[in-house]
Amino acid sequence: MPTLDFAWFFGSIVILLVVGDFASTFFYHVPQHVWEKLHLREHHDKSRSYWDHSIVSRDPMIVLDGLLGALPYFAIAALLMTFGRAAIAGAIVGLLIGRLHVLYRHTCELGWSSPRWLVRFGASAALVLPEDHQGHHDDPDAEFGDLFRFYDAPARAFIRFARNRLRRQRRLLRIRAFRASRIR
Numbered sequence: 341m342p343t344l345d346f347a348w349f350f351g352s353i354v355i356l357l358v359v360g361d362f363a364s365t366f367f368y369h370v371p372q373h374v375w376e377k378l379h380l381r382e383h384h385d386k387s388r389s390y391w392d393h394s395i396v397s398r399d400p401m402i403v404l405d406g407l408l409g410a411l412p413y414f415a416i417a418a419l420l421m422t423f424g425r426a427a428i429a430g431a432i433v434g435l436l437i438g439r440l441h442v443l444y445r446h447t448c449e450l451g452w453s454s455p456r457w458l459v460r461f462g463a464s465a466a467l468v469l470p471e472d473h474q475g476h477h478d479d480p481d482a483e484f485g486d487l488f489r490f491y492d493a494p495a496r497a498f499i500r501f502a503r504n505r506l507r508r509q510r511r512l513l514r515i516r517a518f519r520a521s522r523i524r
Protein backbone atom coordinates (compact mmCIF):
# COMPACT_ATOMS: atom_id res chain seq x y z
CA MET A 341 0.00 0.00 0.00
CA PRO A 342 1.55 3.37 -1.00
CA THR A 343 0.60 5.22 2.25
CA LEU A 344 2.24 2.51 4.33
CA ASP A 345 5.38 2.72 2.17
CA PHE A 346 5.42 6.47 2.67
CA ALA A 347 5.23 5.99 6.45
CA TRP A 348 8.00 3.37 6.42
CA PHE A 349 10.21 5.59 4.23
CA PHE A 350 9.95 8.75 6.37
CA GLY A 351 9.68 6.78 9.61
CA SER A 352 12.98 5.05 8.82
CA ILE A 353 14.72 8.36 8.11
CA VAL A 354 13.51 9.81 11.42
CA ILE A 355 14.34 6.65 13.42
CA LEU A 356 17.80 6.38 11.85
CA LEU A 357 18.67 10.00 12.65
CA VAL A 358 17.07 10.29 16.11
CA VAL A 359 18.01 6.84 17.47
CA GLY A 360 21.34 6.85 15.60
CA ASP A 361 22.32 10.18 17.18
CA PHE A 362 21.31 8.84 20.61
CA ALA A 363 23.35 5.64 20.17
CA SER A 364 26.38 7.38 18.69
CA THR A 365 26.35 10.07 21.40
CA PHE A 366 25.93 7.72 24.38
CA PHE A 367 27.73 4.60 23.13
CA TYR A 368 30.67 6.26 21.37
CA HIS A 369 31.06 10.02 21.71
CA VAL A 370 30.43 10.39 25.46
CA PRO A 371 32.51 7.27 26.47
CA GLN A 372 35.36 8.61 24.34
CA HIS A 373 35.26 11.91 26.23
CA VAL A 374 35.30 10.11 29.60
CA TRP A 375 37.46 7.01 29.18
CA GLU A 376 39.24 7.00 25.80
CA LYS A 377 41.65 9.10 23.75
CA LEU A 378 41.06 8.49 20.01
CA HIS A 379 38.21 10.95 19.51
CA LEU A 380 39.84 13.64 21.69
CA ARG A 381 43.14 13.29 19.82
CA GLU A 382 41.62 13.26 16.33
CA HIS A 383 38.39 15.26 16.46
CA HIS A 384 39.54 17.83 19.00
CA ASP A 385 43.05 18.45 17.70
CA LYS A 386 43.15 22.24 17.80
CA SER A 387 46.52 22.40 16.06
CA ARG A 388 44.92 21.40 12.74
CA SER A 389 41.87 22.49 10.81
CA TYR A 390 39.28 19.71 11.16
CA TRP A 391 38.03 20.41 7.64
CA ASP A 392 41.54 20.03 6.14
CA HIS A 393 42.73 16.97 8.01
CA SER A 394 39.48 15.01 8.04
CA ILE A 395 37.23 15.96 5.18
CA VAL A 396 40.04 16.67 2.71
CA SER A 397 43.12 14.61 3.67
CA ARG A 398 41.46 11.35 4.88
CA ASP A 399 43.90 10.77 7.76
CA PRO A 400 43.39 7.06 8.65
CA MET A 401 43.00 7.69 12.40
CA ILE A 402 40.32 10.29 11.88
CA VAL A 403 38.58 7.99 9.40
CA LEU A 404 38.62 5.37 12.18
CA ASP A 405 37.12 7.85 14.67
CA GLY A 406 34.45 8.77 12.10
CA LEU A 407 33.70 5.11 11.33
CA LEU A 408 33.37 4.18 15.01
CA GLY A 409 31.04 7.16 15.52
CA ALA A 410 29.01 6.07 12.47
CA LEU A 411 28.78 2.40 13.55
CA PRO A 412 25.61 2.93 15.66
CA TYR A 413 23.92 4.55 12.63
CA PHE A 414 24.96 1.55 10.47
CA ALA A 415 23.61 -0.90 13.05
CA ILE A 416 20.23 0.86 13.13
CA ALA A 417 20.20 1.05 9.31
CA ALA A 418 20.84 -2.71 9.13
CA LEU A 419 17.95 -3.33 11.52
CA LEU A 420 15.60 -1.04 9.56
CA MET A 421 16.58 -2.78 6.32
CA THR A 422 14.84 -5.94 7.50
CA PHE A 423 11.47 -4.12 7.22
CA GLY A 424 11.17 -4.02 3.44
CA ARG A 425 11.99 -1.81 0.47
CA ALA A 426 10.59 1.48 1.77
CA ALA A 427 12.50 1.09 5.05
CA ILE A 428 15.69 0.23 3.11
CA ALA A 429 15.31 3.40 1.02
CA GLY A 430 14.61 5.45 4.16
CA ALA A 431 17.65 4.03 5.95
CA ILE A 432 19.91 4.83 2.97
CA VAL A 433 18.55 8.40 2.71
CA GLY A 434 18.99 8.76 6.49
CA LEU A 435 22.64 7.65 6.25
CA LEU A 436 23.20 10.15 3.41
CA ILE A 437 21.61 12.96 5.45
CA GLY A 438 23.83 11.99 8.40
CA ARG A 439 26.95 12.06 6.22
CA LEU A 440 26.01 15.41 4.65
CA HIS A 441 25.38 16.82 8.12
CA VAL A 442 28.96 15.85 9.13
CA LEU A 443 30.24 18.07 6.31
CA TYR A 444 27.68 20.80 7.02
CA ARG A 445 28.37 21.05 10.75
CA HIS A 446 32.08 21.63 10.12
CA THR A 447 31.65 24.53 7.69
CA CYS A 448 32.28 27.28 10.28
CA GLU A 449 35.98 26.74 9.55
CA LEU A 450 35.21 27.69 5.94
CA GLY A 451 33.49 30.87 7.05
CA TRP A 452 29.87 29.66 7.17
CA SER A 453 27.54 31.84 9.16
CA SER A 454 23.89 30.78 9.56
CA PRO A 455 21.26 33.37 8.58
CA ARG A 456 19.02 34.55 11.41
CA TRP A 457 15.95 32.62 10.19
CA LEU A 458 17.97 29.39 10.23
CA VAL A 459 19.26 30.08 13.76
CA ARG A 460 15.63 30.55 14.89
CA PHE A 461 14.51 27.40 13.07
CA GLY A 462 17.47 25.36 14.42
CA ALA A 463 16.72 26.49 17.98
CA SER A 464 13.01 25.64 17.76
CA ALA A 465 13.64 22.26 16.05
CA ALA A 466 16.63 21.46 18.35
CA LEU A 467 18.87 20.94 15.31
CA VAL A 468 22.66 21.18 15.53
CA LEU A 469 23.83 24.04 13.30
CA PRO A 470 27.50 24.51 12.37
CA GLU A 471 27.81 27.24 15.03
CA ASP A 472 26.53 24.80 17.69
CA HIS A 473 29.02 22.11 16.69
CA GLN A 474 31.79 24.71 16.55
CA GLY A 475 30.92 25.25 20.22
CA HIS A 476 31.89 21.58 20.83
CA HIS A 477 35.26 22.15 19.11
CA ASP A 478 35.86 25.34 21.11
CA ASP A 479 34.91 23.63 24.39
CA PRO A 480 34.96 19.78 24.23
CA ASP A 481 32.75 19.65 27.35
CA ALA A 482 29.87 21.48 25.64
CA GLU A 483 27.41 20.94 22.77
CA PHE A 484 27.04 17.16 22.51
CA GLY A 485 24.73 15.55 19.96
CA ASP A 486 25.53 15.10 16.26
CA LEU A 487 22.23 16.25 14.83
CA PHE A 488 19.91 17.09 17.73
CA ARG A 489 20.61 19.41 20.64
CA PHE A 490 18.33 17.59 23.11
CA TYR A 491 21.12 15.05 23.70
CA ASP A 492 23.48 17.76 24.96
CA ALA A 493 22.13 18.18 28.52
CA PRO A 494 21.89 14.43 29.35
CA ALA A 495 25.31 13.82 27.78
CA ARG A 496 26.92 16.51 29.94
CA ALA A 497 25.11 15.23 33.04
CA PHE A 498 26.37 11.68 32.37
CA ILE A 499 29.93 12.92 31.81
CA ARG A 500 29.85 14.82 35.13
CA PHE A 501 28.55 11.71 36.92
CA ALA A 502 31.12 9.38 35.29
CA ARG A 503 34.05 11.72 35.99
CA ASN A 504 33.00 12.08 39.63
CA ARG A 505 32.88 8.29 39.95
CA LEU A 506 36.30 7.98 38.30
CA ARG A 507 37.74 10.56 40.69
CA ARG A 508 36.24 8.72 43.70
CA GLN A 509 37.62 5.38 42.48
CA ARG A 510 41.09 6.85 41.98
CA ARG A 511 41.02 8.46 45.43
CA LEU A 512 39.97 5.12 46.96
CA LEU A 513 42.81 3.32 45.14
CA ARG A 514 45.31 5.91 46.40
CA ILE A 515 44.04 5.49 49.98
CA ARG A 516 44.26 1.69 49.72
CA ALA A 517 47.79 1.88 48.27
CA PHE A 518 48.83 4.26 51.06
CA ARG A 519 47.39 1.96 53.78
CA ALA A 520 49.05 -1.10 52.19
CA SER A 521 52.41 0.71 52.15
CA ARG A 522 52.07 1.52 55.91
CA ILE A 523 51.21 -2.06 56.84
CA ARG A 524 54.29 -3.42 55.10
Ligand SMILES: [Zn+2]
Nearest residue numbers: 383446473477
Ligand atom coordinates in the same frame (compact mmCIF):
# COMPACT_ATOMS: atom_id res chain seq x y z
ZN1 LIG B 1 33.35 18.10 14.85
Ligand SMILES: [Zn+2]
Nearest residue numbers: 369379383480
Ligand atom coordinates in the same frame (compact mmCIF):
# COMPACT_ATOMS: atom_id res chain seq x y z
ZN1 LIG C 1 33.79 15.33 20.94
